[in-house]
Amino acid sequence: MPDLPTRVAGRHFLQIPGPTPVPDRIQRAMHSAVIDHRGPEFQALARRVLSGIKAIFKTSGPVIIFPASGTAAWEAALVNTLSPGDRVLMYETGHFAALWHKMALKLGLAPTYITSDWRSGADPEAIETALRADSEHKIKAVCVVHNETSTGALSRIDEIRKAIDAARHPALFFVDTISSLGSAEYQHEAWGVDVTVAGSQKGLMLPPGLSFNAVSPKAIAASKSARLPRSYLGWDEMLAANEKGFFPYTPATTLLYGLDAAIAMLQEEGLDNVFARHQRHAEATRRAVTAWGLDILCRDPKYYSPILTGVITPEGHDADVLRKTALESFDISLGMGLGKVAGRVFRIGHLGDTNDLTIIGALAGVEMSLRLAGVPHQAGGVDAAMGWLAECRERRLKLAAE
Numbered sequence: 414m415p416d417l418p419t420r421v422a423g424r425h426f427l428q429i430p431g432p433t434p435v436p437d438r439i440q441r442a443m444h445s446a447v448i449d450h451r452g453p454e455f456q457a458l459a460r461r462v463l464s465g466i467k468a469i470f471k472t473s474g475p476v477i478i479f480p481a482s483g484t485a486a487w488e489a490a491l492v493n494t495l496s497p498g499d500r501v502l503m504y505e506t507g508h509f510a511a512l513w514h515k516m517a518l519k520l521g522l523a524p525t526y527i528t529s530d531w532r533s534g535a536d537p538e539a540i541e542t543a544l545r546a547d548s549e550h551k552i553k554a555v556c557v558v559h560n561e562t563s564t565g566a567l568s569r570i571d572e573i574r575k576a577i578d579a580a581r582h583p584a585l586f587f588v589d590t591i592s593s594l595g596s597a598e599y600q601h602e603a604w605g606v607d608v609t610v611a612g613s614q615k616g617l618m619l620p621p622g623l624s625f626n627a628v629s630p631k632a633i634a635a636s637k638s639a640r641l642p643r644s645y646l647g648w649d650e651m652l653a654a655n656e657k658g659f660f661p662y663t664p665a666t667t668l669l670y671g672l673d674a675a676i677a678m679l680q681e682e683g684l685d686n687v688f689a690r691h692q693r694h695a696e697a698t699r700r701a702v703t704a705w706g707l708d709i710l711c712r713d714p715k716y717y718s719p720i721l722t723g724v725i726t727p728e729g730h731d732a733d734v735l736r737k738t739a740l741e742s743f744d745i746s747l748g749m750g751l752g753k754v755a756g757r758v759f760r761i762g763h764l765g766d767t768n769d770l771t772i773i774g775a776l777a778g779v780e781m782s783l784r785l786a787g788v789p790h791q792a793g794g795v796d797a798a799m800g801w802l803a804e805c806r807e808r809r810l811k812l813a814a815e
């Protein structure tokens with residue numbers, strides 16, 4: 414007789430940096446009958462989400478929603494605004510930046526690539542230097558990943574905007590916020606971003622399947638003369654249909670119901686509170702990692718990610734063995750090392766619908782797994798995290814009493 418899997422009690426701990434656990438309220442919102450996507454009920458839903466999502470990007474301009482994963486929104490940013498052979502400046506923060514670079518090459522663009530050791534955020538000075546060197550303004554766009562999900566480094570988009578301005582360079586500015594939208598402070602309009610790329614399955618707490626382009630007037634103007642071929646991902650037909658509350662093809666209706674609920678939940682908690690919660694859980698995680706005596710992949714505290722923490726395992730200890738131990742012993746999924754840090758790094762996601770006890774439970778799972786997998790470490794990581802979270806709570810209670 415084949416081995417039947419035994420039931421595992423309780424909820425799985427999906428502690429990877431996306432997809433993230435979908436809250437019950439969003440799950441229920443998606444459990445709706447599919448409706449006519451050309452009828453008035455859909456039109457009301459589309460108008461509500463197309464308008465509500467703007468506040469999440471902090472923009473007054475249009476946000477385009479594709480029924481596709483985040484990767485399609487990367488492609489849409491490039492093909493709608495650029496022409497074959499155009500030069501683009503890209504910054505290698507980690508694996509996701511490397512994939513965007515690879516896509517640019519496949520699309521026939523000519524990227525100038527600033528490489529790095531994957532242990533920090535994008536350096537505004539290096540970007541300024543590269544732009545100043547381009548006196549003929551051949552570079553048409555600067556592409557940066559806001560939160561590099563493969564490493565746990567959050568780049569300073571406001572500072573990069575200043576660097577582009579300081580170089581007096583007219584390039585478009587594209588930012589990937591696939592894992593940071595709804596989990597870290599982000600301002601599409603105030604930071605002068607031309608295309609913001611995002612996805613549904615990380616900070617927005619939805620299943621995978623939706624992706625976004627928030628677009629500036631300058632990006633829309635560029636799209637009128639851009640010559641890269643595009644069809645499904647073309648902005649023009651999408652914007653024209655969205656004006657009337659519709660889509661040029663069948664939208665992912667049930668995911669849009671979920672998005673409606675996600676926007677409401679983020680607003681009810683308050684975006685600033687959501688971001689502060691992510692910072693608290695990130696600090697709790699870093700305190701645990703430090704107490705264990707392990708190294709955080711991001712070496713510069715200025716770029717520490719509020720979204721996930723990449724942890725380096727000691728030489729000779731495979732991070733994937735640790736992850737396997739954690740999954741088999743405690744039903745917790747941890748993020749694997751991607752690309753050039755495969756096997757050397759595991760990632761603890763602390764984004765989305767996470768509370769103090771979820772993160773403590775996750776850290777307890779890691780601490781016990783370190784022991785079971787024989788990874789050298791000191792005990793006391795969870796204690797350090799609990800101390801920090803209790804301290805934060807005390808501080809907030811004191812503030813509220815004043």
Ligand SMILES: *Cc1c(COP(=O)(O)O)cnc(C)c1O
Nearest residue numbers: 482483484509560562591592612
């Ligand atoms: C997840 C992620 C991607 C890839 O998105 P898909 O939805 O898997 O296509 C790209 N960039 C970043 C920063 C991500 O976190």
